[in-house]
Amino acid sequence: MNQPEEWSNEFEQELTRAMRGVDPPEGFADRVMVRAHAAGPVRAKVLWMPRRVRMWAGGAIAAALLAGVFFGEEAHLRHQREEAAQQQFELAMRITGRTLEHVQQQLSDAGVRFGN
Amino acid sequence: MAIADDEFRRLIETHQRMVFSIAMRVTGDPSTAEEVAQDVFLELHRGVERLANADHIRFWLRRVAVHRSTDALRRRAHRPEAAAEEWEEDHSLEDDAPISSISLQARLDELLRALPEPMRVVVVLRYQEEMLPDEIARMLGKSVASVKSHLHHGLKLLRRKAAITMKEYVREPA
Numbered sequence: 001m002n003q004p005e006e007w008s009n010e011f012e013q014e015l016t017r018a019m020r021g022v023d024p025p026e027g028f029a030d031r032v033m034v035r036a037h038a039a040g041p042v043r044a045k046v047l048w049m050p051r052r053v054r055m056w057a058g059g060a061i062a063a064a065l066l067a068g069v070f071f072g073e074e075a076h077l078r079h080q081r082e083e084a085a086q087q088q089f090e091l092a093m094r095i096t097g098r099t100l101e102h103v104q105q106q107l108s109d110a111g112v113r114f115g116n
Numbered sequence: 117m118a119i120a121d122d123e124f125r126r127l128i129e130t131h132q133r134m135v136f137s138i139a140m141r142v143t144g145d146p147s148t149a150e151e152v153a154q155d156v157f158l159e160l161h162r163g164v165e166r167l168a169n170a171d172h173i174r175f176w177l178r179r180v181a182v183h184r185s186t187d188a189l190r191r192r193a194h195r196p197e198a199a200a201e202e203w204e205e206d207h208s209l210e211d212d213a214p215i216s217s218i219s220l221q222a223r224l225d226e227l228l229r230a231l232p233e234p235m236r237v238v239v240v241l242r243y244q245e246e247m248l249p250d251e252i253a254r255m256l257g258k259s260v261a262s263v264k265s266h267l268h269h270g271l272k273l274l275r276r277k278a279a280i281t282m283k284e285y286v287r288e289p290a
Contacts, residue, residue, distance in 0.1 A: 011275050012243070018224050019244040024136035024153060025146070029128040032157045036124065039158060 119164045127164070128157055131174065134245070135181045141240045142185035144229045148192070152184045159184075178245065179255050182237055189233055223281055230277050235270030238263055 119127075135156050139149035159180060160173070167173045228236055237256070241247045249267065253260040 011278075012271065015239075015243045015271075015274070016246065019141070019240070021133040021137040021244070022140050024132050024150060028132055028136070028150065028153070029125055032128050032154050033121065033125060035154060035158055036161045039161075 119161065124161055124164070127160065127173065131177050132157075134174075135177055137244060138178065138181040138240060139185045139188075141225070141228055141244060142182065142233075142237055143188050143192075144225060145192075148188050149185075152188050153181070156181050156184055175255070178241075182241070182256070186233060186237060223278070227274055227277050227281065231270050231273060235266045235273065238266040239270040239274065242267055 132153065136149055136153040139152040139156075140146060143149050143152060156177060160167075160177065164173070167176055228239070231239060238252055241252045241255070242249070247255070249263045250260050252258075253263045256263070
């Protein structure tokens with residue numbers, strides 16, 4: 001009498017033997033090839049466009065890049081000019097402040113009194 | 117870069133039996149299996165350049181074949197002809213019945229259809245593709261314990277179902 005464990009192993013062996021691969025119906029590869037051709041390569045489909053459109057698209061991309069570079073450079077220069085003007089203004093204010101202090105000191109030494 | 121026609125055809129011819137067999141045994145329907153197998157190869161055609169070598173292609177085809185087959189099964193809302201629990205009941209005496217490989221093979225598709233989908237997939241990968249439980253777990257993104265559990269219960273149900281139907285099968289010709 002077979003034990004359950006042996007039965008299980010035996011059944012597994014039978015199952016492995018019974019579960020052989022199944023061939024697809026005749027002409028399967030041909031049908032896949034037909035569908036593959038009909039679908040076309042996805043990447044090529046996305047990238048493909050008429051020559052005229054391609055030229056315009058190329059031109060538009062180049063123009064966009066140039067405009068980006070130009071406006072970027074322009075913004076950078078404007079920022080630099082603003083910074084330089086700010087520094088000059090601060091320097092002028094410092095000089096003016098010192099000059100006023102100097103004049104005030106001289107007037108004070110000369111005995112000129114302001115206010116009360 | 118797209119794959120050349122003759123190279124793609126060679127891949128189909130090499131792997132069509134495996135892909136179709138998985139689709140056939142999981143969906144249980146020849147026309148659905150053909151549709152699934154075609155879709156799998158078309159998906160390969162679209163992305164073959166991402167696959168590094170022959171082993172990778174084989175692994176990828178198996179995995180996609182399983183997933184597309186279970187998708188198709190769910191779309192059809194196919195239910196196994198019996199719930200797993202049904203076969204757990206009242207059939208313990210049938211376990212001792214001898215089962216020949218010839219009769220098993222003749223009734224295999226019918227028996228597999230009786231299994232719930234997760235068990236069916238695991239049984240197909242284990243006994244048709246001869247994959248180890250840890251390989252199956254890796255492919256399906258499940259734990260090894262879960263795969264072993266599905267295998268254990270799937271095998272038990274198949275054996276019970278086989279024991280019952282084989283008796284009927286033997287009696288039928290008389």
